[in-house]
Amino acid sequence: MHPRLDSAPPRERDLERRLLLHCLIAAARARDPETVVSSLLPYLEGFPLGKYNRAVAQRIEELLLSARLSSETRSALHSRFRRLRDPYMPSIDDRI
Numbered sequence: 502m503h504p505r506l507d508s509a510p511p512r513e514r515d516l517e518r519r520l521l522l523h524c525l526i527a528a529a530r531a532r533d534p535e536t537v538v539s540s541l542l543p544y545l546e547g548f549p550l551g552k553y554n555r556a557v558a559q560r561i562e563e564l565l566l567s568a569r570l571s572s573e574t575r576s577a578l579h580s581r582f583r584r585l586r587d588p589y590m591p592s593i594d595d596r597i
Contacts, residue, residue, distance in 0.1 A: 517547075517552065520544055521548075521551070521553055524544040527540035535578065538561050539578070545558065545585045546585060549585060558582075558586060
């Protein structure tokens with residue numbers, strides 16, 4: 502399990518910021534919603550308890566709900582997203 506960013510050593514905080522920046526630049530360059538989501542997921546993979554997880558996860562959820570994706574693509578991306586998030590932040594639907 503990864504420590505929270507606040508208690509992480511400076512090297513890990515720096516790595517998290519670099520990965521976040523890389524993912525955000527890749528997402529900004531993407532031309533379609535599928536690539537944007539795919540560009541952001543590595544941040545959640547690398548730092549499942551990172552400082553910016555909430556913002557990144559919210560952006561991914563917004564894209565999955567509003568983007569023009571085929572049902573197959575949406576399902577695949579949503580499954581990948583949930584596999585990353587469920588151990589730390591289960592879906593509200595699963596908790597009700």
